[in-house]
Amino acid sequence: MRKHNALITILLALTIVGCGDTLKDKENYFSINETVLKPKYKSTDQVNLEVVNNKNKTIDSIVYFMNNEKINTTKGNGKFSFGLKGKKLGYQNLKALIYFGGDTISSNKRIELVADNAPVLLNYDIVNTYDHDVDAFTEGFEFYRDTLIESTGQNGKSYLAKIDYKTGKTYKKVALEQQYFGEGITVINDKIYQLTWQNATGFIYNANTLKKIKSFIYDKKVEGWGMTNDGTFIYHSDGTEKIWKMDPETQKLIDYVNVYTNDSKIKSVNELEWIDGKIYGNIWQKDAIAVINPETGAVESVLDLSALRSKVTNKEAEVLNGIAYNKKTKTIFVTGKNWNKTFEIRVKN
Known part of the structure; x- marks a missing residue:
């Protein structure tokens, strides 16, 4: 009986193979x-x-x-x-x-x-050098009128502050709750929007008083890194090559671009600033700023700021991260995580 069953099994297998090729x-x-x-x-x-x-x-x-x-x-x-x-x-x-x-x-x-053209290397002059709080783990940097707004990171140490950029002194500060790691900020419609790193939560404040208006939850599974705005939409980096476009009224992420040179994608896009129709973006672990076309994501030019590192004297200084554009002077203020200096620079065409 066992031999008979074995023969049937072999015959069935041969029949299946003979019917044609498998998927x-x-x-x-x-x-x-x-x-x-x-x-x-x-x-x-x-x-x-x-x-x-x-x-x-x-x-x-x-x-x-x-x-x-x-x-x-x-x-x-x-x-x-x-x-x-x-x-x-x-x-x-x-x-x-x-x-x-x-x-x-x-x-x-x-x-x-990839992008059509290789990025152009930009030159710059240092206009002024100011003191910066060496304990500030800078994540967001932006002017609101004549006041410098700064957001800092690290759990239990994160805060949002108004800074006297000439002295580096803080004159108004709001601490984040212990569980939040503060990230990028931007000011639009007299409101400050602030991201947190891996908490999927953002905050909105009154730009004049720093009073919290509300919190919001990210509508996509992304991290919070840098922020800027064009007067209508907010742009939000997430630590990858993506820069998201956000509706400030709904806080929904409605579109994105991928940041690319003519050779490869640029990961870890960090702190952002909108300057003359372009997005200036710090690249994490690089002392450089990429100038990005917000419509395409193409890196059109690069600012190499590595020479500023030699002017930062504290040994604990980490990566460049902080771009604030002063529209009145048409100069850019840059600093880094735990830098003791802020540099006012002017880009040369």
Whole structure:
């Protein structure tokens, strides 16, 4: 009886194999031809798509997608080219749905869209040097009228303060609760918006009195890093290459750009400042500022501020982090975490 059952099992297995290739086998029939793809593209480039037919099967049609949006249909094993103008910088997910003999197989590839041009190195002059509180773990830095507003981090030590930038002295301060690690700030419509790092919570204050108006919860699973605004929308970095656009009325994150040079994405975008239509962003662990196009995320120029480090005398000084633009003087105030100096600089064209 056991021999009889074993024979039936073998016969069934042979029958299944004889019926045709499995789905896993069929997935190897076709693939997007990666030999005609480049690892990095610019917006002016054309992407060439075609499918490799590994088993010489008769293809009825192919439907091509990018980022889950249909972009073209070809009859048979048709080739297809398309442009990238207006697409968001970053990774683009390509998919081909291949229809053949009553079956459908998909093939996926990924390409990367980078900025069109290399960033330009900017020069600057130091206009003034001021004292800065060496205990301030600076996370946000912004002028409101003639007053410098500063937000600091570290659990149990975070606060929001109004600063006399000429002396570095604090004349009004609001401490955050122990569990919050303070992050970036921005002032819009006479309100200060403040992020926290990993608490998924932000705060809104009256810009004149520093009285807290409300708190809000991030509507996406992101960290809070830097903030700035263009007078209408808030821009919020999250420690990755993304800069989010926020509606200040609803605090909803409604869109984003990916920050890229012509070579690669720029991770860890930190403190932000809006200056003449561009976003100036500190890059964590770099003593440099990237000047970013807010519409595309492309890094158009770079300020190398590493020379300022030699002028900071306290040994505990950490990374550059703090950009505040004074519209009256058209100068930029920069500092860092636990720096004992703030530098007023003027960028040279």
